[in-house]
Amino acid sequence: MTVPAMRAAVVAIRAGLFDDVTDDVLAHEDQAFGAALRGSAGQPNHSHVPWGRAGVGGLAVLVVAGHAGAGASTVALALAEGLAEGGRVQLVDYSEPARSGLAAAPTIELGIDSAGWRCGRRGPLDVVRLASRSADGALPRLLEADADATVVVDAGWSTTCALLDSSRSLVGCALVVVTRVTVPAVRQTERVLATVGGEAVVAAVGPAWWPRLVEGSCGPRLREARSTGRVVPVPVDRRLQTIGLTGDRLPKSVAAAGRALAALVVPAGLPRRRAVRSWAGRDGETR
Structure with a gap:
């Protein structure tokens, strides 16, 4: 193993990534990533992805992970609740049911609709998740939303x-990319x-002050996002990290990060009507 490979292995171990790092892995890193984006066995074919502006009347925000395990579901929920303070919001989960991070997030379950979405409510939020995985990997059409609703x-x-x-899938929507604050992640x-x-907003899950090793590993786009104020720190909550998302209220620090993200993704001058902020959790207590 060469010195660069050994250095990469040390960095990976410190970041909690314990797979072997070899010269071959380093040499083929870019090719492997490109192959992952193009899809592989067990992943939906992009030709079947129904994402688009069809059925979305208001603002559409797409939350994507910069890498596996980034924490995108928590960020999506925090963002949706932040946006819900100014109007109606629908939170849509495209994850396979067995892998959904939002499975326990609703406080009220409303059943499965004819399109194959499991519908629920969480305070002012409409929460919809895939009820099952289709045999051909196709995903149901996005639910119709009110003209002034945010999805x-x-x-x-x-x-x-x-x-x-599929670049066409990303046209006409705001983008939030979620990352952890580690060298491999950035x-x-x-x-x-x-x-x-474009100018995606970045949600950085981890400390607000980045270690120098992480800062030095940032590429030009991430450096630009940081310098222009398009990176929002999302603190790690140990309890939330342990139990996952539930019907309980998000920790205050995570909710605050969601509001900060909401302020960045809503275009200036877009009218937002106020929504009812109080809601009842699973324990019946008014929030």
């Missing part, structure tokens, strides 16, 4: 790979930012 899409990792391979996120183009 936040938690793409899920498999669907994210398919969406990134390197992978840089490639996603290069793929999506």
Whole structure:
């Protein structure tokens, strides 16, 4: 193993990534990432991805992970609740049911509709998730939304790979890319930012002050996003990290990050009517 490979292995171990890092892995890193974006066995074919502006009357926000395990579901929920303070919001989860990070997030379940969406409510939010995975990998059409409603899409990792391979799928929506604050994470996120183009907002899950090693690993697009105020820190909550998303209220620090993201993705001058902010959690307590 060469010195660069050994250095990469040390960085990966510190970041909690324990797969072997070899010269072959380093040499083929870019090719492997490109193949992942183009889709592989077990991932939906991008030709079947139904994402688009059809059925979305108001603002559409697509939340994608810069890498696997970024924490996109938590960010999507925090963002949706932040946007819900100014109007009606529909949170759509494209993850496979077995991999959904939002499975326990609704406080009220409303059943499965004819299109194959499992519908629920979480305070002012409409939360819809895939009820099952189709045999051909096709995804149901996005639910119709009110003309002034905002739709936040938690793409899920498999669907994210398919969406990134189809630039037409990203037209007409705001983008939030989620990353962890580690060296491998920011390197992978840089490639996603290069793929999506434009001015995506970045949600950085981890400390507000980045370690120098992480800062030094940022590519030009991530550096530009940081310098122009398009990176929002999302603190790690240990309890939330342990139990996952439930019907309970989000930690205050995570909710605050969601409001900060909402302020960045809503175009200036877009009218937003106020929504009812109080809601009841699963324990029946008014929030």
